[in-house]
Amino acid sequence: MTRLLAALAMSMALSGVALAHQFKVGPIEVGHPWSRPTPPSAPVASGYVKLTNGGAETDRLVEITSPIGKRAEIHRSLVQDGVATMRPLTEGVAIEPGATVDFEAERLHVMFIEPTRQLKEDEKFPATLVFEKAGSVEVEFVVQRRPAPAAPEDHSGHGAAP
Numbered sequence: 537m538t539r540l541l542a543a544l545a546m547s548m549a550l551s552g553v554a555l556a557h558q559f560k561v562g563p564i565e566v567g568h569p570w571s572r573p574t575p576p577s578a579p580v581a582s583g584y585v586k587l588t589n590g591g592a593e594t595d596r597l598v599e600i601t602s603p604i605g606k607r608a609e610i611h612r613s614l615v616q617d618g619v620a621t622m623r624p625l626t627e628g629v630a631i632e633p634g635a636t637v638d639f640e641a642e643r644l645h646v647m648f649i650e651p652t653r654q655l656k657e658d659e660k661f662p663a664t665l666v667f668e669k670a671g672s673v674e675v676e677f678v679v680q681r682r683p684a685p686a687a688p689e690d691h692s693g694h695g696a697a698p
């Protein structure tokens with residue numbers, strides 16, 4: 537475990553926070569976990585991720601924990617009667633075989649409740665994602681104003697993108 541974390545830390549250091557980073561557990565790939573900067577003493581912080589299932593069975597993201605907040609929930613944003621609202625996904629997020637669930641595109645987010653500190657751009661914080669079948673994986677969220685340079689519709693603001 538220690539060696540794994542060291543390897544992760546090394547790859548993070550080499551890649552730099554602005555580049556896309558990813559994690560893997562079993563057939564599940566966790567692509568570029570990121571979170572938005574928050575104002576001081578914000579009640580919540582939001583996080584986004586892309587989950588890809590390279591396996592043959594549907595899996596499900598069932599839980600997220602992180603020392604950054606008192607607890608974390610998975611929410612879907614929706615508009616009801618003209619009012620923007622959000623609802624916790626109590627059943628988690630299903631990822632079908634071969635599918636990618638892009639939180640941003642699907643109006644999903646991780647809601648970190650009562651963050652322990654203000655999130656500032658370029659910082660990182662750890663979190664654990666728990667999948668029903670693949671098990672749990674430690675990831676790092678990067679704090680940034682925009683999603684990964686890899687997002688196809690969002691190249692304009694990233695001079696460093698290859």
Ligand SMILES: [Cu+2]
Binds near residue numbers: 611622645646647
């Ligand atoms: Cu929310």
